[in-house]
Amino acid sequence: QSALTQPASVSGSPGQSITISCTGTSSDVGSYNLVSWYQHHPGKAPTLMIYEDTQRPSRVSNRFSGSKSGNTASLTISGLQAEDEADYYCSSYALSYTLMFGGGTKLTVL
C-alpha cells in the first residue's frame, strides 16, 4: 500500500494562509468523501481537524478548512497563528475497506 502524498514541510508567517495538499488515487481520495485531517503536536494525542473532506468539528477553529478536487485533497489554514505549528496528516478510506494515511507535513510558523 502506498501512502497518500503530502509535502514534507510548509511554512508561513503569522496572519498568512497556507495550504497542504494530499494526493491519492481514484481508489481512495478520488472515490470517497472520507478524507480526514489531523493536527499532531509532538508528545500529545492527535486532533481531528477536518472529516468527510470538508466538515469541521465544532471545537475546531473556522480558520481551518478542507477541500478536494479529483484525487487531491487540501487543508487550508487561514490567519496563521503560532499555535498552528505542528505536524499535519491526511487520511482516506480506501478500496478494500482499508485506510490510506499520509506521510505528514511539518508546518512552521515563521
Place this chain on the structure above:
Amino acid sequence: EVQLVESGGGLVQPGRSLRLSCTVSGFTFGDYGMSWFRQAPGKGLEWVGFIKSKLYGGTTECAASVRGRFSISRDDFKSIAFLQLNSLKTEDTAVYYCTRGTYQFEYWGQGTLVTVSS
C-alpha cells in the same frame, strides 16, 4: 467524557512479544471500530490497523509493515481493545496510540511507549 487509555508498553527484547491494551469509557464500546497507530522516534504517524465492531463482522486489517506479526482483538464486555505485538523488531520502537473508529478518528489515547532493544 470519552476517554481512551493505553497500557502495556515497556522495554522488550527483539523477537519477544507484548500485548497492548486500550481501555475506554464514555461511550458504548461495542458500537465502534477501534484502530491503532504508532509514531517511531523522529518519524511520522503510521496506521497500524483496525478492528471493526461486531455489527460489521469484527474483522481486522493491518498495515503491510506489521501484517503477520501484529494482531488486533477486542473484549466488548470489558471495553478493551488489544494490540498483540509478536516477533518484535527494533524498528517497532514507537509510541502506540489507540483511537476510536476505522477511517475517521475523533478520540485518541495519550499513547504508550514500546521500546524494542537488547
